[in-house]
Amino acid sequence: MLDTAIQLAYLAASVLFILGLKGLSHPDTARRGMLLAELGMLMAIVGTLLKHEIVRYEWIIAGIAIGGAIGAAISIWMPMTAVPQRTAISHMFGALAATLVGVAEYYRHAGAIPHVEMAALGFEVMFGSLTITGSFMAFGKLQEIVKGAPITYRLQNPINISLFFVTLGMFAYLIFQPANQHVFYAMVGLGLLIGVFIVMPIGGADMPVVISLLNSYAGLASSATGFVLGNNVLIIAGALDGASGFLLSVLMSRAMNRSFANVLFGAFGGGEQAAATLRAAGEKTVRPITAEDAAIQLAYARLVIVVPGYGMAVAQAQHQVAELAEMIEKRGGTVKYAIHPVAGRMPGHMNVLLAEANVPYDRLYDMEDINAEFENADVALVIGANDVVNPAARNDRASPIYGMPILDVDRAKSIIVLKRSMNPGFAGIENELFYHPKCSMLFGNAKDSLVKLIGEIKNV
């Protein structure tokens, strides 16, 4: 009787999770959808607490209280610019929970586990452990605890690939010999090592793909936990998370015109190639512009398209962007925002920051929707974006980003780029847009430049 009630609670939770995600198909229904998902979570938790296996509650209460307090504190006080880091670290916690449950299951049965269950358990701890350290590395890079640029060394890929195959071999061996505890724990250890090695060579610009992939792995590890424990709601929720992460990583890779393999083993933005293009660019000149002149252009523009990038997030300049846009609109101009799928460090990063600055979401346009409008734009204002506006992606076959879909900023009537210096972007690729005859550069920290522009535009 009680078991039936628990199963019904799980079934209801699964349905509510799917309805919750369905709500996210529109900003108007999203919050209601999340309420449904929260209700589902509550039902699943209450259902589980009714299980007869649970005899003590003190550790449960302590865990929920501590975890909940930390989670709530981070979510309430964290600045929006830190969302990518928070997401990366939460993948770590998700994978940690799944891995620990798997290790505990193995430990308490002392390895006496049927072959099929061992397959699920092995999958759970292998993907779980590499997600733990991989996500932690991603967190470290985003938080700038670890050097953000790719860390590479000789024979890196052969070493990583052989490590991966050794781990896979251990996994296969365990399915047939589940009782070999040494192999099991060695596999967990190697999984942790692989996570570090696989994220180490990946640069910041590739983070959207990496975060999405780790999201998918964390989901798959949860789902495998469901197989191990015979718990359908875990299988379903994990599958939803896995599918979401997978879809996002496909979308992100496509937006960079690269395959997963290329992201994981490519170590984008390595030394030699970038240095070569830099030298070639040395002879060209850029046109610096003063804030005063830029403000005049913006003040008299009918259509301004703002192209935000990671530089805007770093400078935390989203509020100044919104303020400038408001001033342009007061003078009768229109301001639209062009959002490249991989602008920033995670999917949708720019949208959240601009929404925080009260930019209405109907002003935020996806790449496909805005590209045709650049030719009508009087000014394209590029704020801390680099690779996503590099015309080399369209016309330079030798460029490492050739083929990547970009925002057609160079088709605008004039271009103003806000940039700290002429240092190349994260990918280390020279951007010929900056030498374009229509392009002028406003050097300085994005926030300071915007404050100057706001001040100047008042005097126009």
Added chain:
Amino acid sequence: MSGISFIELYVFVLAAFVGYQVISRVPPLLHTPLMSATNAISGISLVGSLVLAGADYGTLATWLGFIAVTSSSLNVIGGFLITDRMLRMFKRSGSKR
């Protein structure tokens, strides 16, 4: 530990399929909240952790369960809160600021 049946494989495949369909309709605008929402939802590993922390499986299992409960409730509560904080910010033009 219970035996794995084919039904569970069906459940997984169908859930992944439904998930893919539902999530492919989420606009890029909401991809960040989507990720934190699925993160919170996959905090459902709490369900497995709770049993581990509360059952009588030995001291080590209880400790591992406690850490797992802490991490997954961090994800559940933190994930849902940050998702809502983000979603609250998305406004249409003309709506009250």
